[in-house]
Amino acid sequence: MTSNKDEYELFYWPSIQGRGEFVRLALEEAGASYKDVARGSKSEGGGVPALLAMLKTADGEGALPFAPPILKHKSVIVSHVAAILHYLGPKLGLITDTEPKRIEALQHQLTITDWVAEVHDTHHPVSNGLYYEDQKPEAKKRAKEFTKERIPKFIGHFERALERNTASQGKHLVGSSLSYVDLSLFQMIEGLRYAFPKAMKTHEKEAPRVVALHDSVAARPNIAAYVASKRRIPFNEDGIFRHYPELEG
Amino acid sequence: MTSNKDEYELFYWPSIQGRGEFVRLALEEAGASYKDVARGSKSEGGGVPALLAMLKTADGEGALPFAPPILKHKSVIVSHVAAILHYLGPKLGLITDTEPKRIEALQHQLTITDWVAEVHDTHHPVSNGLYYEDQKPEAKKRAKEFTKERIPKFIGHFERALERNTASQGKHLVGSSLSYVDLSLFQMIEGLRYAFPKAMKTHEKEAPRVVALHDSVAARPNIAAYVASKRRIPFNEDGIFRHYPELEG
Secondary structure, eight states: OOSTTOSEEEEOOTTOOTTHHHHHHHHHHTTOOEEEGGGSOGGGTOHHHHHHHHHHHOOSBSOOOSSSOEEEETTEEEESHHHHHHHHHHHTTSSOSSHHHHHHHHHHHHHHHHHHHHHHHHHOSSOTTSOGGGGHHHHHHHHHHIIIIIHHHHHHHHHHHHHHOGGGTTSOSSTTSOOHHHHHHHHHHHHHHHHOHHHHHHHGGGOHHHHHHHHHHHTSHHHHHHHHSTTSOOOOTTSSSOOOGGGGO | OOSTTOSEEEEOOTTOOTTHHHHHHHHHHTTOOEEEGGGSOGGGTOHHHHHHHHHHHOOSBSOOOSSSOEEEETTEEEESHHHHHHHHHHHTTSSOSSHHHHHHHHHHHHHHHHHHHHHHHHHOSSOTTSOGGGGHHHHHHHHHHIIIIIHHHHHHHHHHHHHHOGGGTTSOSSTTSOOHHHHHHHHHHHHHHHHOHHHHHHHGGGOHHHHHHHHHHHTSHHHHHHHHSTTSOOOOTTSSSOOOGGGGO
C-alpha cells in the first residue's frame, strides 16, 4: 500500500472513515494499488501536512479542490466523492464504461452524497465550525426528524431502485453486476447501523433488497478482508457516522 | 417553448427558481428547445401532476429519481442538477467534450451543490418537513454562521479557482470559454444577493473575479433576455434563496 509504484494517491483525514471511505471501498474492492497519503508518516511526505499542502497548492491538473477527499492519479487531481468515483469507476471495472451507465451511477451516488450530508447534519445542524456539544439541542431535533422521516425515505428509495433494476433481479443498483454505488450503499447501511442502531432495526425490515445487497457486498472477499484489516478505521465520534445515544431519544 | 418538437423536458416545481434554475440557465444560454413541463397546463399534460407522475413512475431509462429536477431527453431520464448538467454540457456546447474538462466542471458543480444545500439549510436547519416558522431560532443561528463563515469561504474558493485558471485569464472556471459552471456561479451570486444583501455587500469586495464573471454572464444576450422575460420566475420565499431580514441579524 505504500510502494513507490502506487497508482493512486488518496488525500483524506487519517483518523476517520468519513467521506473518504466511499473511495477507499472502491479501491479496495478493485485491489487497486493506492497510497492513503495522510495515513503515511510525515518523514516520508505523508501525514496531515501532506493533505493540507495538497488543499493549499492543488498540485495537479483539474479543478481546485474545496475539501477532501482528493484523489491524485498521474498528473490529475479530482475532488468530491461522486466525481472521484465517476473518474475511477471505469478504470477499476466498477461501472460499465458507457455514458448512460456512468450517468446512471452518478445519479445514485449523488443521492448518497445528499444522504451523507444529512447524516452529518444530525450532529452539526447549526455549524461545522462549532462543537457538537455547542449545538446539542438542535442536534436532538434534527436527529429525531432524520431517524423518523429521512432514513425510511432514503432506504425506501433505494429499495425501489433495486426493485426497478430488473436487469440484476434487484441485486445491484446499476446494470447486472456490481458497481461502485453498491459499495457506497453498503457503507451507508454500515454507518447508519453504527450511528442509529435502534432506528435501523425498524427501518431495515422494510428494505429486504437493500439488506441483501449490503450482505452480498460484505461477503465479497476483498471487502471482507479490508473490513477485517487495520486499514479499515473503526467508526468513531469524529467521523460522519457518530453514535450519540442521546440522539436516538 | 411548448411545441411538440421540444427536445428536452424539464420536470421541476413551477413556482420557484430553486435547483431547477441551474438547468434552466443552461438551456436558455444554449437556446435549446425545451418544455418546462410543470409550468404547462394540466389540460395539456403539464402542471404539478405531470411532475408527480414522473417522480412516481420514473418513465424512462436511467436511475430512479430521488427528487426534482428531472430532465427527460428522448427515452433517457436524468436527475440531480450536477448529473443533468454533466449530461447536457457537451450537447449544449457548454463544456469541452473531453473527459478531463467534463470532470473538472463536475467538481465545480458539486461544490456549488454543497453550497446550495447550505443556503437551503439557513431557513430549514432542523427539517425540510417543518415550516420555517417552526425552526426560526435554529435558522437564526445557522444563518449567522453561514453569512459570517461560509459565504466568504465559498466565494473565496471560487475567486481562487478563477485566479488559478490562467487559460481564461481568470474569466471562466473551466478552460478558456464559458461553461455551465460559470452560469451556476452567476446564479449563486444572484441568489445570495437576494437572500443576504448585507452580507454580500461585504463579501463581494474580496472577490473581484467572481463579480466580474457574474456581470459577464448577466450581459450575455440569451441570459439577459431570459432574466428579463416571464420565463424567469422571481425569487420568492418558497425557493432555495429566501430573503428573511431577521436572518441577517
